[in-house]
Amino acid sequence: xxxxxxxxxxxxxxxxxxxxxxxxxxxxxxxxxxxxxxxxxxxxxxxxxxxxxxxxxxxxxxxxxxxxxxxxxxxxxxxxxxxxxxxxxxxxxxxxxxxxxxxxxxxxxxxxxxxxxxxxxxxxxxxxxxxxxxxxxxxxxxxxxxxxxxxxxxxxxxxxxxxxxxxxxxxxxxxxxxxxxxxxxxxxxxxxxxxxxxxxxxxxxxxxxxxxxxxxxxxxxxxxxxxxxxxxxx
Numbered sequence: 001x002x003x004x005x006x007x008x009x010x011x012x013x014x015x016x017x018x019x020x021x022x023x024x025x026x027x028x029x030x031x032x033x034x035x036x037x038x039x040x041x042x043x044x045x046x047x048x049x050x051x052x053x054x055x056x057x058x059x060x061x062x063x064x065x066x067x068x069x070x071x072x073x074x075x076x077x078x079x080x081x082x083x084x085x086x087x088x089x090x091x092x093x094x095x096x097x098x099x100x101x102x103x104x105x106x107x108x109x110x111x112x113x114x115x116x117x118x119x120x121x122x123x124x125x126x127x128x129x130x131x132x133x134x135x136x137x138x139x140x141x142x143x144x145x146x147x148x149x150x151x152x153x154x155x156x157x158x159x160x161x162x163x164x165x166x167x168x169x170x171x172x173x174x175x176x177x178x179x180x181x182x183x184x185x186x187x188x189x190x191x192x193x194x195x196x197x198x199x200x201x202x203x204x205x206x207x208x209x210x211x212x213x214x215x216x217x218x219x220x221x222x223x224x225x226x227x228x229x230x231x232x233x234x
Contacts, residue, residue, distance in 0.1 A: 077107050166215075
């Protein structure tokens with residue numbers, strides 16, 4: 001019944017359409033639209049090439065952006081100073097320093113860089129400057145004669161004015177909108193002031209400035225606190 005009734009209604013609709021095809025509809029007056037040019041602003045439907053931002057996209061349609069950033073650095077470092085070097089004294093005697101100093105030092109600084117967006121995270125390039133705290137410890141001054149070690153005199157050692165300046169490259173990978181990991185490294189220069197002193201029977205005192213090539217590698221975890229602030233530890 002349902003199929004027959006639908007077919008019957010469809011036949012009636014076709015018949016009435018054919019029957020009314022010869023009738024002419026009344027004309028439509030379009031003169032009322034002649035004043036619409038003053039109402040419609042065609043510029044609202046166009047783009048201004050000077051003010052419309054253009055974002056480059058790669059072959060997959062991903063829009064790449066570059067954003068500058070500033071970061072602060074604070075933390076601890078584990079430092080080691082190895083004593084070394086010797087000086088000939090008399091015919092068969094040598095004077096040499098032995099031992100090492102190990103200490104935990106506070107360091108802090110900052111970096112400025114540019115972050116390039118990638119489909120899975122960021123590629124960051126930055127310039128970093130860091131100041132490092134002082135180290136204190138004790139090595140020894142040894143008087144060796146031939147193959148036999150002689151007197152050993154303790155030396156108080158201090159390392160101060162530590163600094164470093166590096167160019168770093170980091171790659172960030174995001175697991176969620178807020179959580180991610182990163183890895184990378186950098187290279188540059190670093191230096192410190194080295195001094196030693198002995199106040200015993202043979203007073204010894206000296207200092208030197210050390211400037212040398214510096215490098216670092218590292219990894220860490222990032223957490224985005226907001227659209228503009230990210231915390232990382234590594």
